[in-house]
Amino acid sequence: MTFDPRDCGTCPIRHRAVCARCETDELEFLESIKFYRSFEAGQPVIWSGDNMDFVASVVSGVASLSQAMEDGRTQMVGLLLPSDFLGRPGREFAAYDVVAVSNLTLCCFRRKPFEKMMVDTPHIGQRLLEMTLDELDAAREWMLILGRKTAREKIASLLTILARREASLALQTTDNGTSFELPLTREAMADYLGLTLETVSRQISALKREGVIVLEGKRQIIIPDFYALMAEAGDDSDGGVMA
Amino acid sequence: MTFDPRDCGTCPIRHRAVCARCETDELEFLESIKFYRSFEAGQPVIWSGDNMDFVASVVSGVASLSQAMEDGRTQMVGLLLPSDFLGRPGREFAAYDVVAVSNLTLCCFRRKPFEKMMVDTPHIGQRLLEMTLDELDAAREWMLILGRKTAREKIASLLTILARREASLALQTTDNGTSFELPLTREAMADYLGLTLETVSRQISALKREGVIVLEGKRQIIIPDFYALMAEAGDDSDGGVMA
DNA sequence: TGCGCGCTTTGACCCAGATCAAGACGCATG
DNA sequence: CATGCGTCTTGATCTGGGTCAAAGCGCGCA
Numbered sequence A, B: 001m002t003f004d005p006r007d008c009g010t011c012p013i014r015h016r017a018v019c020a021r022c023e024t025d026e027l028e029f030l031e032s033i034k035f036y037r038s039f040e041a042g043q044p045v046i047w048s049g050d051n052m053d054f055v056a057s058v059v060s061g062v063a064s065l066s067q068a069m070e071d072g073r074t075q076m077v078g079l080l081l082p083s084d085f086l087g088r089p090g091r092e093f094a095a096y097d098v099v100a101v102s103n104l105t106l107c108c109f110r111r112k113p114f115e116k117m118m119v120d121t122p123h124i125g126q127r128l129l130e131m132t133l134d135e136l137d138a139a140r141e142w143m144l145i146l147g148r149k150t151a152r153e154k155i156a157s158l159l160t161i162l163a164r165r166e167a168s169l170a171l172q173t174t175d176n177g178t179s180f181e182l183p184l185t186r187e188a189m190a191d192y193l194g195l196t197l198e199t200v201s202r203q204i205s206a207l208k209r210e211g212v213i214v215l216e217g218k219r220q221i222i223i224p225d226f227y228a229l230m231a232e233a234g235d236d237s238d239g240g241v242m243a
Numbered sequence C: 001t002g003c004g005c006g007c008t009t010t011g012a013c014c015c016a017g018a019t020c021a022a023g024a025c026g027c028a029t030g
Numbered sequence D: 001c002a003t004g005c006g007t008c009t010t011g012a013t014c015t016g017g018g019t020c021a022a023a024g025c026g027c028g029c030a
Helices: A024-033 A111-120 A122-148 A151-167 A186-193 A197-209 A226-233 B024-033 B111-120 B122-148 B151-167 B186-193 B197-209 B226-232
Strands: A034-039 A044-046 A054-060 A063-068 A074-080 A097-100 A104-110 A172-174 A177-181 A214-216 A220-223 B034-039 B044-046 B054-060 B063-068 B074-080 B097-100 B104-110 B172-174 B177-181 B214-216 B220-223
Touching: A024 A034, A024 A104, A024 A111, A054 A111, A063 A186, A063 B122, A074 A122, A074 A186, A074 B122, A104 A111, A111 A122, A122 A151, A122 B063, A122 B074, A122 B122, A151 A177, A151 A186, A151 A197, A151 A220, A151 A226, A186 A197, A197 A214, B024 B034, B024 B104, B024 B111, B054 B111, B063 B186, B074 B122, B074 B186, B104 B111, B111 B122, B122 B151, B151 B177, B151 B186, B151 B197, B151 B220, B151 B226, B186 B197, B197 B214
Parallel strands: none
Antiparallel strands: A034 A104, A044 A097, A054 A104, A063 A074, A063 A097, A172 A177, A177 A220, A214 A220, B034 B104, B044 B097, B054 B104, B063 B074, B063 B097, B172 B177, B177 B220, B214 B220
16 A cells, blocks of 8 residues: 555554544545645754644654754754654644754644644544653653763663664564664754763764674664663663563 | 632632633532542652552642652652642553652542543543643753753753742742742752752852842742843843843 | 765863762751 | 751862864765
């Protein structure tokens, strides 16, 4: 089944996005207010403070949400992967800078009719609540990373998070480990983790030197032993494979 | 009007909590599944991993959510003030350690009937979505604080956040500034900000020495000039009083 | 085929905040 | 009125990660 933009039934994120619970008639309404937008890697989607007359689902690619201080320091506060939701119903202006980290396709809904639909039918709101609660959990895990972990643990944590999230779709698990494409530049990783890009680079080099990860080019990551990486991340639940 | 625990109409958080949008009949149902629990300052409410058969609203006092690593490092990931919601519908086990930071009263709802009500009537879910989105915004602001701010900026940020949130109810604004009771110990502040308690103490001393804040005892904070404090927090929107 | 540009790595040095260690304050208790 | 305990402050020293600087890729483009 190939993806036909006119037919939500063929959409790759149909069952995980904000529309996951929608019935046929609700989908038809959504189809009437939706449109697609694509961005190349590095392009801005919207700036904080801009008027935002749509909300959207990420269909493919990766987007970042970040906050900047006026002196230039920036902190990434969200990483949107396929099926994640962008925007806040009821909010007229964007609260964060949104950038396409890789090539990105969004399924956008005009905000006003979307809001009306949230009032009229329950499925959208229910699903959005669930997704928002998940994001809040992710944000809290992120806070632990930012507040208490060492640089090495931060890198290891980010790699496990990415590996796990890619796992749901694109990830390759072969006999010699797990492999995935790193969608972030060193600088983006630094912004995610509250580090400098130099420190990110040094820690990745260290993990590589010690065999915890293997690099193929700069962006393809191979994880020979996932539990070894998790141990480096300092997380609880250290393996427990055969517990 | 004094607070009568049997009558939600007299509840101090009636119009801000998860029940804010409920109609009379919905309130009656809530009254039938609710019960109150109180905790003294310092007492644990629940530990991460414990079975949690209720959700709750904070009626009075302050509670903290935190995450611990097995080596003892801890990071506070949520600060619950009156009207904030505790727990996640659909989640059987607590995801965080919850501690009463000050004397605390919770209005608890048995989880199962609460979940049923969320399916049957829209008002609870709608309000909870709104509150969760607000919390997510707060978590993201917090991420910027944790990832990119200096120790001094972190302290100033925490004080502005607390002052603003207390403002909605208990705060005193007199001719010589804004004053409020600091509900956190130095250690709790450190856990919030990803610092050590020594650094917290030193930075508070520095702000006091420079007159940005005034201490009355260890816990009563007076802010002579709120915009001066905000400037120390490194936030955008630096005043703008007469812009 | 070589040039330029974005991304990344590595090195040398520095400093904000952690760590280790004493005390000081307040207040409850015998 | 000592004693003890939790909380907070302050000092001395150490160090992880920041800062500044210089190369090293790798790829597109002329």
